[in-house]
Amino acid sequence: MTDLIRLRAVSKRYEQTGPPALDGVDLTVAAGEAVAVMGPSGSGKSTLLNLVAGLDRPTSGDVEVAGTALTRLSEKALARFRRSGIGIVFQFFHLIDDLTARDNVLVPADLAGIGRRAARARATELLETLGVAGRADAYPAQLSGGERQRVAIARALINRPPLLLADEPTGAVDAATGEQVAELLRELNRNGQTVLLVTHDADLAKRCATRTIEVRDGRVTA
Amino acid sequence: MRAVLIAAMSSARRRRLQSLVVFVVVLLSAATTLLAAALLIASDAPFDRAFTRQHGAHLNAVFAPSASAFDDPAVTARSGPYPIVEATLSKGRQQRPPGVVAGRSEQSPAVDRLELTAGRWLTGTGQVVLSPITAGSTWRVGDRVTVRDVDLEVVGIASSVTATAAAWVWPGQTDVLGGAGQQVLYRLSDPSATPDLPGMTGSTRYELVKLQVEGRLKPMVPFVVAFAVLGLVMSTLIVVNVVAGAVVAGYRVIGVRKALGFTPGQVVAAYAGQILLIAVPAAVLGTIAGRLLSVPLLAGANTAYSVIAAPSVPWWADVLVPAGLTLLAGLAAAGPALRAGRLSATRAITMGRAPRGGHGFRIRRALAVLPLPRPITFGLASPFARPARTAVTMVAILLGVTTVVFAAGLSKSLIALAAAGNRVEQVPILVAVTGRPPLGDGDAVRAVIEDQPGTAAVTTARETEARVPGSGLPLSIRAYQGDASWTGYPLLSGRWYAEPGEAVAGARLLSSFGVRVGDELTVSTPGGRTTVRIVGEVFSNGSTAVMIMDAAGLGGSPGLRGFEVSIAPGTDPHAYAANLNAALGETAHAQVSAETQENEIVTAMLALIATLTLLLTAVAGLGVLNTVVLETRERVHEIGVLKTLGMTPGQVRLMVISSMLLIGAAGGALAVPLGRLLHAWSLPIMGDAAGLTLPSPVLAVYRPAELVALGAAGILLAAIGALVPAGWAARSRASTALRAE
Ligand SMILES: Nc1ncnc2c1ncn2[C@@H]1O[C@H](COP(=O)(O)OP(=O)(O)OP(=O)(O)O)[C@@H](O)[C@H]1O
Numbered sequence: 001m002t003d004l005i006r007l008r009a010v011s012k013r014y015e016q017t018g019p020p021a022l023d024g025v026d027l028t029v030a031a032g033e034a035v036a037v038m039g040p041s042g043s044g045k046s047t048l049l050n051l052v053a054g055l056d057r058p059t060s061g062d063v064e065v066a067g068t069a070l071t072r073l074s075e076k077a078l079a080r081f082r083r084s085g086i087g088i089v090f091q092f093f094h095l096i097d098d099l100t101a102r103d104n105v106l107v108p109a110d111l112a113g114i115g116r117r118a119a120r121a122r123a124t125e126l127l128e129t130l131g132v133a134g135r136a137d138a139y140p141a142q143l144s145g146g147e148r149q150r151v152a153i154a155r156a157l158i159n160r161p162p163l164l165l166a167d168e169p170t171g172a173v174d175a176a177t178g179e180q181v182a183e184l185l186r187e188l189n190r191n192g193q194t195v196l197l198v199t200h201d202a203d204l205a206k207r208c209a210t211r212t213i214e215v216r217d218g219r220v221t222a
Numbered sequence: 223m224r225a226v227l228i229a230a231m232s233s234a235r236r237r238r239l240q241s242l243v244v245f246v247v248v249l250l251s252a253a254t255t256l257l258a259a260a261l262l263i264a265s266d267a268p269f270d271r272a273f274t275r276q277h278g279a280h281l282n283a284v285f286a287p288s289a290s291a292f293d294d295p296a297v298t299a300r301s302g303p304y305p306i307v308e309a310t311l312s313k314g315r316q317q318r319p320p321g322v323v324a325g326r327s328e329q330s331p332a333v334d335r336l337e338l339t340a341g342r343w344l345t346g347t348g349q350v351v352l353s354p355i356t357a358g359s360t361w362r363v364g365d366r367v368t369v370r371d372v373d374l375e376v377v378g379i380a381s382s383v384t385a386t387a388a389a390w391v392w393p394g395q396t397d398v399l400g401g402a403g404q405q406v407l408y409r410l411s412d413p414s415a416t417p418d419l420p421g422m423t424g425s426t427r428y429e430l431v432k433l434q435v436e437g438r439l440k441p442m443v444p445f446v447v448a449f450a451v452l453g454l455v456m457s458t459l460i461v462v463n464v465v466a467g468a469v470v471a472g473y474r475v476i477g478v479r480k481a482l483g484f485t486p487g488q489v490v491a492a493y494a495g496q497i498l499l500i501a502v503p504a505a506v507l508g509t510i511a512g513r514l515l516s517v518p519l520l521a522g523a524n525t526a527y528s529v530i531a532a533p534s535v536p537w538w539a540d541v542l543v544p545a546g547l548t549l550l551a552g553l554a555a556a557g558p559a560l561r562a563g564r565l566s567a568t569r570a571i572t573m574g575r576a577p578r579g580g581h582g583f584r585i586r587r588a589l590a591v592l593p594l595p596r597p598i599t600f601g602l603a604s605p606f607a608r609p610a611r612t613a614v615t616m617v618a619i620l621l622g623v624t625t626v627v628f629a630a631g632l633s634k635s636l637i638a639l640a641a642a643g644n645r646v647e648q649v650p651i652l653v654a655v656t657g658r659p660p661l662g663d664g665d666a667v668r669a670v671i672e673d674q675p676g677t678a679a680v681t682t683a684r685e686t687e688a689r690v691p692g693s694g695l696p697l698s699i700r701a702y703q704g705d706a707s708w709t710g711y712p713l714l715s716g717r718w719y720a721e722p723g724e725a726v727a728g729a730r731l732l733s734s735f736g737v738r739v740g741d742e743l744t745v746s747t748p749g750g751r752t753t754v755r756i757v758g759e760v761f762s763n764g765s766t767a768v769m770i771m772d773a774a775g776l777g778g779s780p781g782l783r784g785f786e787v788s789i790a791p792g793t794d795p796h797a798y799a800a801n802l803n804a805a806l807g808e809t810a811h812a813q814v815s816a817e818t819q820e821n822e823i824v825t826a827m828l829a830l831i832a833t834l835t836l837l838l839t840a841v842a843g844l845g846v847l848n849t850v851v852l853e854t855r856e857r858v859h860e861i862g863v864l865k866t867l868g869m870t871p872g873q874v875r876l877m878v879i880s881s882m883l884l885i886g887a888a889g890g891a892l893a894v895p896l897g898r899l900l901h902a903w904s905l906p907i908m909g910d911a912a913g914l915t916l917p918s919p920v921l922a923v924y925r926p927a928e929l930v931a932l933g934a935a936g937i938l939l940a941a942i943g944a945l946v947p948a949g950w951a952a953r954s955r956a957s958t959a960l961r962a963e
């Protein structure tokens with residue numbers, strides 16, 4: 001199996017003084033895995049995810065995703081990498097308020113320059129798979145939390161990224177919806193999608209991860 | 223109350239850039255307002271005010287050297303007698319036309335108190351104080367000048383409201399003064415009284431001076447007033463716009479505060495307080511800055527009004543301007559804050575964050591269909607999602623561009639007006655004959671001018687007072703000897719006179735005597751009665767009724783006024799005047815007409831208008847920057863999301879800038895007709911105020927290409943305003959933007 005994510009001695013410091021947010025992390029994730037990152041609040045989970053997404057740069061160490069060394073890329077190249085290399089799902093959905101559900105899903109395809117017709121077909125298919133096809137023309141403000149998270153997942157998957165990142169995807173939805181989201185992630189992984197999932201929720205980790213790692217004070221402990 | 227204060231201070235600190243913009247806008251507006259107010263005050267009856275302040279002379283009387291009785295019951299106060307002489311002052315090769323040099327030791331006697339604009343008053347012989355007109359722009363304190371072969375040091379420049387002398391020397395300077403005559407300056411119990419002064423050989427009444435000064439001034443004043451009013455209105459509108467914009471941007475915070483238990487009253491207090499915290503020091507500083515700026519500018523305006531210094535912005539303006547602006551800013555903040563205060567907490571939060579639905583969404587979707595890159599369609603669509611914010615930005619651009627359009631038009635009109643009145647281009651050289659009237663026929667002087675290399679054309683200008691039988695109104699006739707069709711009077715209707723029985727006339731004459739082009743008019747002059755046919759109307763900016771005709775059509779020999787000269791293309795007027803003066807010797811004096819006082823007035827006015835325009839455009843530009851910054855800040859979250867989805871920094875920049883382009887284009891496109899309309903509407907009003915029919919070059923000043931360029935200024939203003947925040951947005955970290963929520 002090929003390695004999709006490779007972190008070597010990665011440290012991240014936001015401030016000059018005090019302990020670093022991440023402290024010499026080594027991590028490898030193979031294609032097809034679903035890895036859950038767990039740990040207490042403030043331990044550095046989101047920081048780790050942002051580094052893998054190319055949203056932030058490590059203070060030292062190397063980050064490699066799908067064979068690309070992110071640390072050496074320009075901001076522009078990082079943006080291009082994010083378009084099709086990864087999909088991200090956040091705790092608070094982060095949908096764009098003045099776009100419909102369908103148009104939200106279409107944004108990464110538009111940015112990647114994918115043909116409008118093909119993109120729309122893919123969006124419709126995803127919305128159907130995720131059970132929100134009926135809400136395609138609604139605006140985020142008109143959707144429930146669960147519906148919003150499913151739209152966000154569709155948006156993350158539209159460009160068929162090799163890696164799906166999720167930061168507390170069930171953190172802002174009720175238990176029943178959380179179940180559905182967990183089920184969805186497991187289903188995706190079963191179909192070959194590599195997933196890196198950050199969560200506090202041991203139950204969620206157990207249900208959809210093939211492997212769990214623990215972050216404590218910026219270090220991977222397990 | 224403590225919570226309110228803390229809230230006000232913390233918001234002011236947190237929105238540092240916004241606070242800075244409000245600060246600078248209020249500061250510049252205060253400076254502009256003070257300047258505009260100062261100009262309005264300076265433009266209000268400047269002659270009368272200076273006349274009162276300087277205890278001006280109602281009567282300036284000249285006596286023979288031997289006279290010794292100077293009193294009359296009609297006289298309430300008197301200065302003099304001062305020995306006087308008519309002489310030419312020169313500095314190197316520069317020479318001034320002959321004028322009165324008075325021997326006088328007192329600067330501020332009972333009548334005709336002189337106001338110093340530079341240097342000091344005389345303390346003894348060997349010194350001279352010049353009038354501002356004599357000093358012009360080239361002679362300064364410390365220079366040495368020659369009068370009747372005597373070398374003197376310029377120690378000061380001082381102004382007399384009725385221009386009683388061109389220069390003053392110490393009474394003991396007998397080598398200069400040489401007993402030619404005596405000057406006595408009177409104030410009279412009734413300004414129109416004619417005192418019985420047997421020894422008097424000549425006199426000038428203040429009405430005449432006033433008429434001259436105000437006649438020169440009248441066409442200018444409405445322009446300055448219009449600009450001052452524009453300055454006041456624009457700064458008011460922009461302050462309201464920026465402050466209201468700042469409050470609208472804070473709706474979300476208002477919502478959060480209400481959720482925390484602030485009452486509507488406390489919300490309003492916190493907002494108004496936040497604005498006042500910034501507005502009060504800004505208004506005070508702006509007033510100080512305005513006062514500092516007003517000193518050189520008012521000095522300019524005062525020279526322009528040929529009245530002098532003591533730039534009197536009254537003290538209450540220093541209180542009124544900052545108080546007024548602070549109140550304005552407070553009210554502008556209170557309005558939207560009150561609205562926000564009454565909203566429910568959740569409504570305020572959503573209003574601040576989520577855009578309102580409806581058109582915005584539909585337009586956005588319509589734009590999405592366009593075959594343009596996504597960042598551009600995103601950008602173009604975003605104004606429609608937030609109509610209130612968009613309106614605020616558009617108004618800022620509209621005000622800025624309208625100001626520029628109007629100011630450009632006004633400046634061009636003023637230049638055209640001056641050119642129409644002074645004919646500087648057609649008549650670059652004026653020659654005055656030295657001495658006291660009667661000056662003879664001037665043929666010898668004319669022959670010298672004609673023989674001078676570089677002379678293209680000469681015409682002898684004569685002038686005489688005349689009356690229309692049965693009417694008490696005075697009129698003056700300007701009679702040219704020889705062809706004068708080239709002298710450049712703008713024709714408003716009809717044609718130029720072609721034979722001795724024909725004349726052209728100014729608007730004031732036509733209206734005073736109820737004649738029209740084509741009518742005949744009989745006038746009586748010292749040389750007899752003549753009937754002429756008025757064949758054309760010319761533009762004339764004087765305050766008296768004037769008729770222009772061929773000297774051959776007038777009986778007798780009207781007084782010689784001087785010569786109007788045009789020079790061959792490529793001839794340098796200064797060199798020409800210097801050479802001509804050398805050839806003319808003492809008999810006459812040539813002057814470059816562009817350097818006459820009237821033209822310096824125009825320069826001073828243009829400097830004023832340029833300063834005000836610059837201030838107003840800066841304020842408008844800041845208004846734009848302000849809204850773009852708000853807009854971008856408001857959208858950091860959305861921009862962060864787009865960046866995580868793969869929008870590159872370049873695309874972010876493109877999106878932010880294109881979000882302003884439509885607004886800029888619309889603002890600019892609206893501003894051009896608005897500025898033109900304002901110009902077209904206000905100019906005839908100004909003309910009416912000055913009693914002038916304005917010639918078409920003064921009215922039709924906008925060329926299509928210029929208008930297009932000015933309209934495009936809206937887009938430019940918007941793009942420049944967007945550039946800086948677009949850079950921030952492009953550089954911002956998506957991870958930070960998303961954490962902020
Ligand atoms: N942009 C930033 N600037 C400064 N400090 C930061 C920034 N992002 C994170 N930190 C700090 O780094 C540490 C790790 O933060 P991180 O968000 O990675 O934790 P987390 O494990 O995701 O916590 P949570 O479970 O609460 O989301 C924290 O101490 C946090 O305050």
Ligand SMILES: [Mg+2]
Pocket residue numbers: 045046047167
């Ligand atoms: Mg986190």
